[in-house]
Amino acid sequence: MPDTDAQNVLTLYPAMGSLPQLLPRLQRVQVPTGTPLFRENDTCPGFPMVLRGEVRVSRSAANGRELELYRVQPGEMCLVSSAGLFTGQPLTAHGVTTTDTTLTLLSAPDFQTAMVDPTFRNFVLGLFALRMADLTSLIEAVAFQRLDSRLAATLLGHGPQVRATHQALADELGTVREIVTRLLHRFERDGWVELSRECITIRDSAALRNIATLPTR
Template structure:
């Protein structure tokens, strides 16, 4: 309980509610919740990360956001607010430790001003993130989005073409084609499940719309 409150200070007044919550150790790659299922509770992460995504009608997966310790899962909270089914799925990307606040306990906790303000504040932040995602998907070219996805992770980047495709909501073949184009430009070097960024300035210019791979 002490660790939960340290990670989520807004829960300080809810010690009695938290006292009986078990901690769950969840390995990487575990599906925590699925689209169209009932929400089992409000996840409180202490370690690890959860990737929240939605499947498209074309069978692709679009990443919406990721949840790390101290943050909120918008999909879970909105389902609990409205008492509706989940609108996306959540999968752990790393070994994860979490507690699950049951629906009834979540609704009871909302009576506490600090917790309610915390939830609504993070809810607003997540909505801003999703608005930016919608804008990127609707108006930004895929090569720009891919360039942006490769920045800010250092080098080399340990990932796969499929993982990048899932993050961008497209198919692996298109990502592979773009990565090979970037490699021909000398911006990066590709190897198995690894990308060595050679020219982050060029990638940043493309991501900002001030350069083109044409």
């Protein structure tokens, strides 16, 4: 690895400073936007360290719907990859670059070697805990927050006219089209929105704002 890349690794992942013997074994990888980096049920090849760009990590359902779990930016950690390395189990999600991305990979054997070092181990476990907190917030939003509140907030986030299909809104909310359609018709009966083909016009933003701020269940 060139000296400039090694310095970037040490700046973004400083715990690697206690493992100088592993730095020469790191290889820089540059990938364009939209590149699949790993897929569900693959074997994890190593611990990725993002130097530039961003990776979106998502989980797919059997019906084809997708739920974004988190994004990995420079200096951050991929929870799914780390969990696969910890347990030796296949990956449970897939990762795709959202922009041109530069990263390097600490191989699975080198990751196990690195975890013996207290500085690196504490660094990884600290990042692991932060990422778990992010996932806990996501689970709370998906599982416990009222869907009508989430739909109202989504509508408000698109301006006075929402040009989207019911299916697209359902995908964004992680639910099914029938539930979104039922809620939208309820909103229309209450005079909050007006429905037309692939367009939802906001008629009472104050009412939507009130329901969007209701407490979670």
